[in-house]
Amino acid sequence: MNERLKATFYGLSVILVLMLVASLVFALFINFDWMSTRTLQWVTFITSILIMITGGVIAGRMTLYKGWMTGALVGVIYVFGIMLYQFLAHDSWIQSYQILYFLIFIVATTTGSILGVNMQRRSEGY
Secondary structure: OOHHHHHHHHHHHHHHHHHHHHHHHHHHHHHOOOOOHHHHHHHHHHHHHHHHHHHHHHHHHHOOOOHHHHHHHHHHHHHHHHHHHHHHHHOOOOOHHHHHHHHHHHHHHHHHHHHHHHHHHHHOOO
């Protein structure tokens, strides 16, 4: 398997697992009324960005070069999956405000992957 595709797969896997865990935690918050709806909206958005950065770092650490390309690939595949799920499961197309969210997610995975490549190089003594 190609190195970039393998890194993309692991990055996406980490993102999906962390998103499922975060969804479970936020469902508990909603069930027990521990947060207001407005606060929960911002907490979920910030958590999503942090998870995307984490997935990008994982993908970047597995890649030796061009971390921006690996991160952008992870972000685009994730956003495409969300758009496909929204279209097929909820029968709705993307809203105008979601475009900004999707761009932020792609930038977050790209930044995380760039950081991941640079952390790997630094730890190897370059």
